Amino acid sequence: MSAPVVIIGTGLAGYNLAREFRKLDQATPLVLITRDGGGFYSKPMLSNALAGNKTAEMLVMKSVEKMTEELKAVIHVRCEVISIDRSKHEVTLSDGAVIAYSRLVLAQGADPIRLPLAGDAANEVISVNDLDDYASFAARLDGVKRVVILGAGLIGCEFANDLLSRGVTPVLVDPAAWPLSRLLPQVAGVYLAQRLTAAGVDFRFEVSAGSVDRCEGGFRVALSDGTKVEADLVLSAVGLRPRVALAKAADLRVDRGVVVNRLLQTSDEAIFAIGDTAEVNGLNLPFVLPIMQQVRTLAATLAGTPTPVKYPAMPVVVKTPACPTVVAPALTGMAGEWQVNTDETGVEAKFIAADGSLLGFALLGEASKQRQTLAPQLPVWLA
Numbered sequence: 001m002s003a004p005v006v007i008i009g010t011g012l013a014g015y016n017l018a019r020e021f022r023k024l025d026q027a028t029p030l031v032l033i034t035r036d037g038g039g040f041y042s043k044p045m046l047s048n049a050l051a052g053n054k055t056a057e058m059l060v061m062k063s064v065e066k067m068t069e070e071l072k073a074v075i076h077v078r079c080e081v082i083s084i085d086r087s088k089h090e091v092t093l094s095d096g097a098v099i100a101y102s103r104l105v106l107a108q109g110a111d112p113i114r115l116p117l118a119g120d121a122a123n124e125v126i127s128v129n130d131l132d133d134y135a136s137f138a139a140r141l142d143g144v145k146r147v148v149i150l151g152a153g154l155i156g157c158e159f160a161n162d163l164l165s166r167g168v169t170p171v172l173v174d175p176a177a178w179p180l181s182r183l184l185p186q187v188a189g190v191y192l193a194q195r196l197t198a199a200g201v202d203f204r205f206e207v208s209a210g211s212v213d214r215c216e217g218g219f220r221v222a223l224s225d226g227t228k229v230e231a232d233l234v235l236s237a238v239g240l241r242p243r244v245a246l247a248k249a250a251d252l253r254v255d256r257g258v259v260v261n262r263l264l265q266t267s268d269e270a271i272f273a274i275g276d277t278a279e280v281n282g283l284n285l286p287f288v289l290p291i292m293q294q295v296r297t298l299a300a301t302l303a304g305t306p307t308p309v310k311y312p313a314m315p316v317v318v319k320t321p322a323c324p325t326v327v328a329p330a331l332t333g334m335a336g337e338w339q340v341n342t343d344e345t346g347v348e349a350k351f352i353a354a355d356g357s358l359l360g361f362a363l364l365g366e367a368s369k370q371r372q373t374l375a376p377q378l379p380v381w382l383a
């Protein structure tokens, strides 16, 4: 029998690739390996699960047993791939097992970035990036009144809005002057901040956290303006970094992510990368829609029909019910200017090129309903 296709990771990238592959190829052996429990879940739900009173178990849509049966695959759980031997086409697992591959796919996701914080509780700052993290976060919320969140980006704002549903006051700290500062022009950011503030979020803008110390009943976070904030928990949401260590150690080409071409192939033609780990044509896009584009094309490639990935423009819906928000950022290097219409119901911000064409947008409040009309007018990201 031929060596299996081996996928490292059972997140949305790994599992969706396996599903698409099985639609095209029922015969080739398939092996998936994951450090976590292997349950199938949708990671975006981690930042709006509190509102629905969801436990980590409730977020698992399919057990690993069900996935094994559906995919006709062998799935190794709670097991880490510690090295890749490219010359032998083998991976070594943390339990000592060695698995041969015909093709290997890196779908390892990304790690939360850790801020260099001082203080005796710096190590107790949590981040929520997978089901296990969510389980321990949710378990610690009983009796909690205030949570400091470091970072007012997409994930920080979503957790803040979600915590409100539990009667918790989120204190959202960011060095920028408004939330989602890399995605929104100031007027839109100010509108979002007003809506979230009205709902109960306590913003601290233009400051950064320097240290986290234990104090009676919780933590004390010292901010760069000299103020201190006390809270029951400190959550970090300052961004993610693709997991590239394994690829780097195997001498694959790595930049921000694992560098792949349009066939999602790394510098080794038998090894591919997808999801938050991958950098396609310079684009590392840690979102669900790019993954769905990648898995369909890579499945075809692995099944024998080399198919380059294409990216339409892919707007991102921000899960802040206090202020419905959709952003479609212009790609880096696209020159343009924001044109903003605002009233009490919302903000429509369009990023317009010199020739009048639409390059990106940010829609807040009522204006978010225009997503379907505006999205088709955006330029494709990878033709």
Ligand SMILES: Cc1cc2nc3c(=O)[nH]c(=O)nc-3n(C[C@H](O)[C@H](O)[C@H](O)COP(=O)(O)OP(=O)(O)OC[C@H]3O[C@@H](n4cnc5c(N)ncnc54)[C@H](O)[C@@H]3O)c2cc1C
Pocket: 008, 009, 010, 011, 012, 013, 014, 033, 034, 035, 036, 042, 043, 044, 045, 046, 047, 079, 080, 081, 082, 107, 108, 109, 110, 128, 129, 130, 155, 243, 246, 274, 275, 276, 277, 285, 286, 287, 288, 289, 291, 316, 317, 319
């Ligand atoms: C809180 C939150 C909310 C989000 N909300 C949205 C949203 O609303 N919309 C959106 O588009 N995107 C959202 N995202 C981003 C989106 O969820 C991710 O882009 C996507 O889930 C990444 O999937 P992945 O499979 O690449 O990585 P992951 O889901 O992180 O999976 C990585 C897998 O690799 C395994 N792994 C890693 N290293 C090894 C190793 N050495 N050996 C074995 N296994 C290994 C892990 O165990 C895991 O199974 C959100 C992200 C977060 C954190």
